[in-house]
Amino acid sequence: MACGVSVSIPGPAIQNRISLKIVEHFVVHLHSSFEYPYYTMEKNTSAKLRRYLSIAAGVTAGFSTQAQVLYHDFGPQGLTIDTDTLLPIDLNKDSINDFAFRTRFGFQIGIATFDEISILPLNSTGNRVAGDTPLNYAYAFKIDLNTDIDNNLDWLNPLQEGNMSFARNGQFDYNDYWNGGAQDQFVGLRIRINDSTHFGWARLDVAADGKSFTLKDHALNLTPEQPLNTSYMVSVDQAKPALAFIVSQRPGEIWIKADILEQTAVVELFDLNGKIVHTGNLSPRDTHSINTVSLRGGMYVLRVYNSDGLREKKVIIR
Incomplete structure (x- = not known):
């Protein structure tokens, strides 16, 4: 197994997972064909989700191409799904959806209540989810930061749905890798474009009770057959405590303050195309300000670095 993938060894409980055939068909993964089982998008989609779907159909401030990577950010709060x-x-922004997160919360079979989160490929036999199938149950890996998404990972079969979190009566009796919740973890994704494989990921949180998840961002490498690291465009913290700083914002201005800075640091602000729009210095026990009046609204990356290391934080300019 590739380094950076959080896995667990399937135990005996998996052998007894919902043995009734009708339950297996209804609850588990419906791999053979893609349908919208027992509900429709229109009927069950919240206002927040409908707004996302309308925005995702076009180009948004949080979406960009940088270093041949398509990246989409869902804002500082992410997109939370609890229904x-x-x-x-749509990883490659071609107006054809590549994957879908499926959620089914609080549905009952007999006296049991189930909560399930899964991800399934759509529309192309080349679309696949990183995961494995212990004892014939397909699970999507929970992947760590700074892991390459590439062919070194195990991948589910084309169009095979990968279960992420599965609870029965509030208990995680099985071996789904996302059971019990997760924060800033990744699903590995791959799609086919013009007969070439492209790797990508989606970053999300899963609630500890398995009753909601928050999608934060996703990315796709436009260079065929090349890996995409999960650290791409995620806030970076590779520094000693002496480089700690605080960011505050007010209309038209960003303030950076470092009370325990030991030596002068370089401050850079750049957009999602990699263009540096501001550079300056942050001195010990001082404050550095950035005028943002002339900048277009959207997401930017604030980078502060010196010999003690480097830190990056995402900032939203409105």
Whole structure:
């Protein structure tokens, strides 16, 4: 198994997972064909999700191409899903959805209540989810930061749905890798474009009770057959405590303050195309300000570095 993938060894409980055939068909993964089982997007989609779907159809401030990577950010709060939904993801922005997160919360079979989160490929036999199938149950890996998404990972079969979190009566009796919640973890994705494989990921949180998840961002490498690291465009913290700083914003201005800075640091602000729009210095026990009046609204990356290391934080300019 590739380094950076959080996995667990399937135990005996997996052998007894919902043995009734009708339950297996209804609850588990419906791999053979893609349908919208027992609900529709229109009926069950919240206002927040409908707004996302309308925005995702066009180009947004949080979406960019940088270093041949398509990247989409869902804002500082992310997009939280806590109702039954199929949330489509268009990784390569060609107006054809490549994957969908499926959620089914609080549905009952007999006296048991189930909560399930999964991800399934759409529309192309080349679309696949990183995961494995212990004892014939397909699971999507929970992947760590700074992991390459590439062919070194194990991948589910084309169009095979990968289960992420599965609870029965509030208990995680099985071996889904996202059971019990997760924060800033990744799903590995791959799609086919013009007969070439492209790797990508989606970053999300899963609630500890398995009753909601928050999608934060997703990315796709436009260079065929090349890996995409999960650290791409995620806030970076590779520095000693002496480089700690605080960012505050007010209309038209960003303030950076470092009370324990030991030596002068370089401050850079750059947009999602990699263009530096501001550079300056932050001195010990001082404050550095950035005038943002002339900048277009959207997401930027603030970078502060010196010999003690480097830190990056995302900032939203409105």
